[in-house]
Amino acid sequence: MVIIITGASHSGKTILAQKILERCKFPYLSIDHLKMGLIRSKNTNLTPYDDDALTPYLWNIVREIIKTVIENNQNLIVEGCYIPADWKQDFEQRYLTEIRFCCLCLSPKYIRTHFSDIIRHASDIELRLDDSECTADWLEKENSRYAVFCKKNNLPLITIETNYIEEINALISILTSGDVNAVKSELKKRLGAQK
Numbered sequence: 001m002v003i004i005i006t007g008a009s010h011s012g013k014t015i016l017a018q019k020i021l022e023r024c025k026f027p028y029l030s031i032d033h034l035k036m037g038l039i040r041s042k043n044t045n046l047t048p049y050d051d052d053a054l055t056p057y058l059w060n061i062v063r064e065i066i067k068t069v070i071e072n073n074q075n076l077i078v079e080g081c082y083i084p085a086d087w088k089q090d091f092e093q094r095y096l097t098e099i100r101f102c103c104l105c106l107s108p109k110y111i112r113t114h115f116s117d118i119i120r121h122a123s124d125i126e127l128r129l130d131d132s133e134c135t136a137d138w139l140e141k142e143n144s145r146y147a148v149f150c151k152k153n154n155l156p157l158i159t160i161e162t163n164y165i166e167e168i169n170a171l172i173s174i175l176t177s178g179d180v181n182a183v184k185s186e187l188k189k190r191l192g193a194q195k
Contacts, residue, residue: 001098001099002066002070002076002077002078003101003102003176004077004078004079004099004100004101004102005078005079005080005102006079006081006083006104007102007105007146008105008142009081010106010118011143011146011160012160012164013080013081013104014030014079016104016168016172017030017077020175023176024075024176028076028077029062029076029078030079031081035080038058054082055082058082062083063091070099085149086153100175102157103155104160105150105159106139107143107159107160108143108144109161111140112136114164115136118134147159158171
């Protein structure tokens with residue numbers, strides 16, 4: 001099984017990946033780590049700020065890693081923001097049945113009422129060297145952008161509304177369920193409830 005986690009900055013993608021690793025012992029691949037490895041090793045002339053060019057460049061690699069993991073009957077969590085809207089078209093059905101996908105966002109209300117918590121937990125898994133751009137307004141814009149991205153492309157959007165820990169733990173149970181139909185059904189219910 002491959003679990004793809006994408007979403008806005010500070011939404012908890014890395015924390016979710018870490019919690020699934022701890023609960024299920026699935027390793028995870030940070031697309032940001034792959035990006036920086038390729039940039040720092042000079043395997044690309046792209047910079048960390050070339051988001052539009054980085055998405056297809058990184059996806060070409062990540063897509064083939066996902067296929068290899070599935071072909072080898074392994075498990076992997078892929079976490080990061082460089083996932084194209086049409087990612088499904090790159091996989092035959094035999095791969096898609098083994099992939100769980102979610103986009104994680106924070107609601108505007110959650111951001112406003114929990115902004116200090118978001119900042120306090122921003123470096124729980126990885127140290128953020130410069131987080132000066134992170135304001136409540138910026139987070140709302142980023143999360144709104146991902147919400148629109150998911151709705152426009154009919155992708156599962158999980159919006160944290162009130163209790164981060166409870167909602168993340170419920171999401172972990174959904175994503176790691178062995179029943180593919182139950183996962184799809186639950187994600188569709190959550191997606192439908194947020195329209």
